[in-house]
Amino acid sequence: MHELLVSPFLGEYLVLRPGSPGGLRISASKYAELRAATTPPTWYTDAVARRWDTDISDAPLAATTLIRDPSPHGFVRATYELNLGCNYDCEHCYLGLKRFEGMTWPERQKMLHTLRDAGVVWLQMTGGEPMIDPLFIDTYGLAYELGMMLTLLSNGSRLSNPKVLDLLTRYRPQDITLSMYGATEAAYDALVRRRGAWRKFITGVTAALEAGLPLKLSLIVTQTNAAELEQMRAMAERWGLSYDEYVNMSPTIYGGDETLPSQSAEHLRKRKPFTGCNAGHTFFHVDPHGKASICKIGRDPYVKLLDEGVEGLARLGQIADKLLLRQGGCTGCTLQGTCGTCMPLVTLYRKAGSPLRNYCQHREREEVNTR
Numbered sequence: 001m002h003e004l005l006v007s008p009f010l011g012e013y014l015v016l017r018p019g020s021p022g023g024l025r026i027s028a029s030k031y032a033e034l035r036a037a038t039t040p041p042t043w044y045t046d047a048v049a050r051r052w053d054t055d056i057s058d059a060p061l062a063a064t065t066l067i068r069d070p071s072p073h074g075f076v077r078a079t080y081e082l083n084l085g086c087n088y089d090c091e092h093c094y095l096g097l098k099r100f101e102g103m104t105w106p107e108r109q110k111m112l113h114t115l116r117d118a119g120v121v122w123l124q125m126t127g128g129e130p131m132i133d134p135l136f137i138d139t140y141g142l143a144y145e146l147g148m149m150l151t152l153l154s155n156g157s158r159l160s161n162p163k164v165l166d167l168l169t170r171y172r173p174q175d176i177t178l179s180m181y182g183a184t185e186a187a188y189d190a191l192v193r194r195r196g197a198w199r200k201f202i203t204g205v206t207a208a209l210e211a212g213l214p215l216k217l218s219l220i221v222t223q224t225n226a227a228e229l230e231q232m233r234a235m236a237e238r239w240g241l242s243y244d245e246y247v248n249m250s251p252t253i254y255g256g257d258e259t260l261p262s263q264s265a266e267h268l269r270k271r272k273p274f275t276g277c278n279a280g281h282t283f284f285h286v287d288p289h290g291k292a293s294i295c296k297i298g299r300d301p302y303v304k305l306l307d308e309g310v311e312g313l314a315r316l317g318q319i320a321d322k323l324l325l326r327q328g329g330c331t332g333c334t335l336q337g338t339c340g341t342c343m344p345l346v347t348l349y350r351k352a353g354s355p356l357r358n359y360c361q362h363r364e365r366e367e368v369n370t371r
Contacts, residue, residue: 001171003056004048005147006034007068007121009076010282015044016121016149017052019172019214024051037061066147071119073310077283078115079124079296082133084288088155088192090181092222092262096252098128102288107306108139111290116146117310122174123148131158137167144171152176157197159204159213168213175214178205179246182224183231191224209239217243226264248358253299255351260358268358271340280320284313294320298344335361 005016006026013031015024024047026034033041038061045057056064085100086093103111115123123143130136131154143150150171156178158164168176180201182188188198208215219232229245236243248271249263277283280294287293291302294316301319303312323344326336330346333339341349341359349359 001145002064002066002147003054004065005068005121005149006031006065007147008070008119009121010074014121015047015051017054018144018149019174020052021174022051024048034061034065035067040065068116068121068147071117073118073313074282075118075120075284075313077122077124077278078118078120078286079126079284080111080115080286081126081128081288081296082130082136082139084128085132086128086155087132087157088129088194088197090192090220091224092191092220092249092259094250094252094259095128096254096256096258100128102133102135103290103306105135105138107290108135109142111286111305112139112142112146114305114310115143115286116148118313121147121149122151124151124153126153129155129157131161131164137163140167141171149174153179153218155179155181155192155197155201156204156208157200160200160207165207165211168208169211173214175216176208177216177218179218179220180232180236180243181220183228183235187225187228191220191222205239215239215241217241219243219245221245221247221264221267222249222262223264224262226267229267250297250345251348251352251354253296253348255348257352257354260352260354263358273338274340274342276324277342279324280316284316292316294323295344297342297348298323 003017005018007014007016013026013028015026017023030043034044040056040061048054048056083100083102084095084098086098125140127133130152133139140150150173152173154176181191182198185198188201189195205215217236219229219236221229233243247264247267247269249259251257252259279298285293285295286305287299290304290306292305292313293299293302303315305312324342326333326343330343339361346359
């Protein structure tokens with residue numbers, strides 16, 4: 001399997017090393033030279049040696065480097081839900097009903113080749129819990145083989161599994177983001193509603209750190225564990241891991257409100273202003289059935305990727321432009337420039353009958369102005 005990846009990326013050409021941060025930019029002429037070469041040019045071996053302290057001068061180019069072909073499509077990033085099933089039952093989970101459903105192996109192979117042909121370089125694998133999917137190892141291995149830089153979102157419960165650990169050690173991901181649900185066994189197990197989950201998390205983190213895997217943490221803050229936020233931060237720092245804090249609970253993907261009571265009102269955070277995104281243009285999402293949508297939130301309309309292939313993705317740009325337009329009560333809003341909630345997420349909050357304070361600035365402004 002390759003050590004290095006050379007790929008077009010949004011009009012540029014990059015040299016990347018799976019599992020390593022950063023990379024190299026090369027010119028179009030040097031990219032063309034590499035595509036035609038059988039032995040690595042001196043400029044290439046020197047650049048790789050300087051950047052990664054790796055000597056590839058004695059090996060054929062194909063033995064160390066995978067060179068991705070140009071794609072006429074403008075996509076470079078995607079997320080893929082392998083399966084919505086999970087071994088936890090978290091009170092805040094935006095997936096709601098977590099059914100164990102997904103594509104067959106031949107369908108996944110077809111889908112992953114379609115992602116490659118679309119130009120996807122960075123692929124995030126998620127779920128549910130991706131590592132409990134029966135085809136996880138095969139799916140991850142093929143995506144890596146096709147030249148994708150992989151990231152994983154996981155609860156960490158399977159990180160100590162020898163087969164999983166061996167896979168991720170041999171074919172390193174760019175990073176693994178682990179959701180952390182508490183700093184004690186009592187709070188952690190209560191939030192995920194599974195006894196023994198805390199012990200599996202600690203075992204998984206320990207195994208991954210010993211293997212030198214690139215971990216990050218997402219600290220999940222709900223009413224159940226809010227009192228342990230400082231302890232979670234301290235644990236992350238003790239492990240030497242960077243972390244983000246997930247504090248704003250969202251409705252389910254079908255607009256259900258069952259997740260909203262888990263919100264810790266004290267930690268509800270004003271989102272950064274939404275100024276647009278590349279969803280549907282350079283980025284897209286694929287669900288367990290091969291439905292491609294602009295993102296995890298704006299799931300409808302979608303493209304049936306297995307039926308329409310890479311050409312069907314051309315429709316996502318128009319779908320995105322329509323979904324992101326302010327609609328209903330948001331039309332003409334004078335606070336749009338500072339609003340932190342995109343229209344697809346607003347739609348889910350409305351379906352869930354969520355209080356305005358969870359997603360709209362107007363209620364806050366009205367309360368301030370009437371004092």
